[in-house]
Amino acid sequence: MSTSFVDIDWRGRRVRIEHAWLAPERRGRPLMVFLHEGLGSLSAWKDFPRSLVDALGWRGLVYSRPGYGRSTPRAAQEAWQLDFLHRQAHEVLPALLAALDIDTAADPPVLFGHSDGASIALLFAARFPRRVRALVVVAPHIVVEDLSVSSIAQAREAYLTTDLRDRLARHHDDPDSAFWGWNDIWLHPPFREWSIEDEISSIACPVLAVQGVDDQYGTLAQVHGIARRVPGTRVVELPDCRHAAHKDQPEALIAAVGSFAKLL
Numbered sequence: 126m127s128t129s130f131v132d133i134d135w136r137g138r139r140v141r142i143e144h145a146w147l148a149p150e151r152r153g154r155p156l157m158v159f160l161h162e163g164l165g166s167l168s169a170w171k172d173f174p175r176s177l178v179d180a181l182g183w184r185g186l187v188y189s190r191p192g193y194g195r196s197t198p199r200a201a202q203e204a205w206q207l208d209f210l211h212r213q214a215h216e217v218l219p220a221l222l223a224a225l226d227i228d229t230a231a232d233p234p235v236l237f238g239h240s241d242g243a244s245i246a247l248l249f250a251a252r253f254p255r256r257v258r259a260l261v262v263v264a265p266h267i268v269v270e271d272l273s274v275s276s277i278a279q280a281r282e283a284y285l286t287t288d289l290r291d292r293l294a295r296h297h298d299d300p301d302s303a304f305w306g307w308n309d310i311w312l313h314p315p316f317r318e319w320s321i322e323d324e325i326s327s328i329a330c331p332v333l334a335v336q337g338v339d340d341q342y343g344t345l346a347q348v349h350g351i352a353r354r355v356p357g358t359r360v361v362e363l364p365d366c367r368h369a370a371h372k373d374q375p376e377a378l379i380a381a382v383g384s385f386a387k388l389l
Contacts (some may be wrong), residue, residue, distance in 0.1 A: 126173070126187065128167060128195065128347040134218040135191065136212075138279060142194040142221055144166050147178050147185030155258065156227070156234040157389070158243030159187045160218075162264075163307040164280075166194030171294040173371040179238070180379050181386055186234075188221060192306045197302030199297035205310040207319060210241060214248035229256035230237040231328075236384075237380075240342065240368065241307070247351070254329040259389050261382055263335045264343055264369050267350050268320045269311075271359070276341045277311045284308070325354050332358040359385060361385050 126145040130233035133140050145167055149298075160172050161167070166189040190213060192199035199205075206212075222229055235258050238246030243265035250257040266273065266321040283289045284304055293300040310316055332355050345362060352358040361381045365374040 126167065130195070131224045131291065133217070135217055135220060138163070140197045140217075141195075142188055142191070142197075142217075143225075144186060144188035144225070145267055146223070149184060151182065151184045151341050153385070154271045155181075155183045155386075156232070157183050158184050158207070158218075158222075158234045158236050158263075159183070159185065160236060160238040160245050161187075161189070161193070161367050162240035162242055162323070163311070164293060164303055165239065166296045168194060173375055174237075176206060176375065177379055177382060180314070180383055183235075183386075186225070186227075188278045191217060192299075193297060193303045195298050199306045203306075205306050207313075207316055208312070209310055210244050210305075210321075214245045215252055217320035218245065218249055219253070229253070231257040235259045235386075237263075238265065239263045239371065240266065244321065247328065247337060250328045250330055250332075251321075251324045251326075254327060257330045259331045259333070260346075261335070261385065262351070263378070264337065264340055265334065265347055265351065265367050266343060267322050267325060267347055270343055270346070272344060273342050274312065274317070277281075277308060279326050281308050283314065315382065322350060322354060330356045331385070331389060333361065333369055333382065333383060334358055335353070335361045335363060335378060337363050337368060337370050339364075339366060340367045343344055 189196040210243045223299045236246035243262035296301040334351045336348045350361050370378045
């Protein structure tokens with residue numbers, strides 16, 4: 126993907142956002158915006174976004190959130206707060222869309238979110254229900270589960286004792302910014318009470334909620350919790366699939382999104 130940069134004003138400072146357009150020549154076709162996981166970035170998606178938008182015949186936008194990829198890193202002393210996902214959904218994403226002249230009122234995009242990115246997509250759609258055409262949320266979090274905390278604690282140990290930092294450095298200018306921002310807040314004891322169960326009830330667009338049956342970071346209770354609160358949600362459970370369905374089961378995921386897209 127050919128990447129570009131745009132500056133946004135976030136909480137009184139200028140922040141550089143790395144992004145890439147996919148198939149921009151498909152004017153008039155729906156736009157899918159990709160929101161990465163807690164340790165993800167634009168490059169960490171690899172070729173999945175392109176494969177998906179090509180299968181759909183749509184356009185795409187992929188970006189790295191502040192603190193990730195080639196976007197402005199998190200300052201060493203800066204800690205993500207309990208509302209860090211809300212800030213991304215209510216502040217950063219709207220600012221980015223505006224900076225890129227995407228008119229979400231006239232032509233609402235489809236948001237494709239994975240893990241933390243899926244939670245951000247849900248929060249954006251709940252706050253701005255008329256500015257989203259549909260949601261595809263893969264391995265979303267609507268509550269904090271014991272399984273999530275246990276696996277994130279294991280990730281901390283891996284970061285300290287294995288080559289995980291070196292592997293993340295392939296996708297992040299500052300891997301410590303990406304890892305510790307994510308890891309510290311998820312393991313912060315007060316974050317155990319985090320929940321967006323009530324907020325997502327205001328979502329008005331169609332939702333496809335996908336979960337790997339073997340997801341090490343969350344149980345099927347997450348996607349079924351969405352279905353209970355957002356009428357008409359389509360739930361897909363992928364067998365032989367862990368947290369990253371776009372890596373473990375890309376063909377099945379693309380097929381599920383393709384079937385869902387036909388209903389929009």
